[in-house]
Amino acid sequence: MEITNQHAALLCSPGMGHIIPVLELGKRLVTHQNFTVTIFVVPLHTSKAESELLDASAFPHSLDIIKLPSPDISGLVEPDAVVVTRLTEMMRQVRPTFRAALHDMINFRHRCPTMLIVDLFGTESLPIAEEFGIPKYVYIASNAWFLSVMIYSPTLDEQVKGKFVDLKDPLEIPGCRKLFPELDIVDALLDWSNQQYDEHMLMGRGIPKGDGILINIWEELEPKSLAALRDENFLGRFVKVPIFPIGPLMRPNVSSIPRGDVFDWLDKQPNETVIYVSFGSGGALSYEQMVELAWGLEMSQQRFVWVIRPPIISSANETFFTAGNHNGEDDNLTKYLPKGFMGRTKDIGFVIPLWAPQVDVLAHPSVGGFLTHCGWNSTLESITNGVPMIAWPLYAEQRLNATLLTEELGVAVRSKIPPWKNVVKREEIEEMVRKIMEGEEGFALRDRAKNLKFSGAKALEQGGSSYDALSLFTKHANMFVQFANGVDPSSQVP
Template sequence: MINQKLHIAILASPGLGHLIPVLILGNRLATDHGAKVTVLVNKTSSSVESQVLNNLASGPNMDILEIPPVNISHLIDADTKAVAKICIMVREALPFIRSAIAGMKDGHRPDILISDLFCTEAFSIATEFNMPKYVYVPTSAWHVALKMYSPVLDKQIEGQYVDQTEPLKIPGCKSIRPEDVVEPMVDRNDQQYRELVRMGREFSTGDGILINTWEDLEQVTLEAFRENESLREVIMSTVYPIGPLTRPGEPKGPNRENHELMEWLDMQPCESVLYVSFGSGGTLSAEQLIELAWGLEISQQRFIWVVRPPARIADGSFFTSGSGSSDGTPDYLPEGFLGRTKNLGLIVSQWAPQVEILSHPSVGGFLTHCGWSSTLESLKNGVPMIVWPLYAEQRLNATMLAEELGVAVRPKVLPTKKVVDRKEIEEMVRTIMASEKGKLIRERVKQVKISALDAIQEGGSSVNAMRDFLKDVTVRLNMRS
């Protein structure tokens, strides 16, 4: 337990996928370590975001400070990619962030600033107020290594990374296959690539880096951060693997749909249900939705599928009166799909209580976009995966899960390059849910689960890493005074 007077500010970039990890970290620091935590939120108008704030931002030591929204319409166009938009929004919000911190009078102002991975430009504000500054990266150590080494790769390699014939080498770490680079590295001429290289440089300008991973999961990469001389020239900050930090379970509450879903799960055999979800931002093409529906149906395995309409009709509606087939199947799924699979699975509109589902004993597999938060939730519950990467760093995650950890299967070709047909989907589902290979994968993921839980128990590697981080904070604050 640290001194309760320690006041930590955590800055979250816009978007639900960035807000949730920051709130989880804030809760851990406030609940387990007695710190006062203020989360500075670049809030959007999302109703789901408001719900998440209400669920995760509770407790006497946790405050939320909303930063006024900024208008970036004059700074972007139809071709501006997601990472560039986020960076521009943060950049435009910096004066408001500074005002928010300056408005906290002496004695109430934060002692340190933790920035999420997109907000490192705020380090200059921390320096102005003489605050130690850290970055929190809620993804894998492998991703951090690639991002921080990107300024070196930028000088070493000519042409597009995806056109290279040899893996991208990072000293002391696993190499990166060109097809597995993170989304901003696909096009070196795009603004989001330049933003990524900038962030890679800025990570080491802080006093330390918190990563949502643990020692046993990524031992080679974490050792390289500490011991490889060539890599240490780039990654000069101390790295603290403090994960896996994941969401607590959402309360069932009065939501009738969620209550019925969990009741249905209670009636299914152990490890018999495949959970299918592509995260808060994952959408598939109309053609791919049809193939996925057929693949699930012909596999004859139980499932829960969180479905979002394809992009062309993603208007927030789902089952609308007068549309689709007579059994209520929407137009973008095969006619009669709901009727034919009513005894096999459940279709859920837009959102489901993922933590509760993955922790339920009836769930035996997870078809996922393999965002890192979803990945950790699956690993902590010992659930094997079918990995279906869509964007961001998900290709890296998919390669680690399927080829290194052996806890997943994946399509033969990246789903972003080619439609995965129903036959291949059926084969992957049956492999995970009903094959000898699936049993071996299940045994392996349960070993990873034990490792994950050990890391966050008293005396575990991640608990010790968090304490080392807090000791470093104390030393820096004493030096400041």
């Protein structure tokens, strides 16, 4: 008896960077594996873009969205708690609501899920799957090097005395690229006295407790890290469950959207001559850094599209939960730019307040570079359009991503002064923009990005590595369902 009516329940943590890859996984399960999918999400309600993203009218018939009420965690975390701490506490407190929703689905809607898939911040909900007797998986919407660091962090915690960031020597990750504390380390590991450190360790221990791990890359992108995660002589001894690289999954280009002024402007520019500048759905800069970036763009005399937001006041983390809540200030954002900037750059630049249809901008033929915060969604959107990058990490795992892009994949450049340490000056910004847009190094970066574009597209096609990995995942889940129904899969005729 082969189980053909798989019904996946996906649990998604708040934030555009988490919702997008979970939605795209859900869509692919429906369209390519004939699944029924229910996605449980905790929305932040911070922007129009998030509301549009969760508009059910845009989903396949067999995909449903259930919005869980956001729990009040004000009495559980400090007022200045960072993103990792707040998200993990939110997902911890939402567990009773999520369990009740699953119970109602099974008992009143007669739609019993055959598996549970959680994202990184939902690992503490894996035991709920065990209560309902269904297999459980973890979806890492990032890269294999990041997964390796997550898996190995509890071991590093036992080995290293003191703070990681104070170490002079690199951290050894078995079978993977070394982790240089000063440059690559993820925010959560910076300070062991901060609650986010403990939350990071809990997630690192929780990921291998799934029955398998899905990851938003393709086999050919990071073969070394994937091999280490599967090898019992390296990281495989900590994982012991199959890993399914099923990416790149991201928002598709939407040719039917209203074109708008930015596309009218882009249509008039020569191919690969515009650099797109954006720091993600929740990223922002200090006022001083905004001014330096503006001068750097102007001095480079390269064409640009820049998505601007109000400057941060205290830390980059704060904007994650307030993105989009600017009380109509979008009309006045140019006040943060140097006097006369808009007039001096009117022939080479286009400034957009708050938000832009990023996938469609990056897909435009005139775009030839991307100054990015290195969030994994943005990274994939750039790579899969063959666009090289200037890496400008802000928080979370973005420093690690920046190193992967610059030193391993060779599709990005980065500043000599890390932007989290000090203000990057206009002269260096001008140099990086010119390098990526008109220098020989930029052409080489673009060639490598285009090669990765074709590699990623091939992986998703029938017979490609990611297409096959998703099919293997389905068979793996089927095996668990069959065992639960008292069927021995080994007795089935191939």
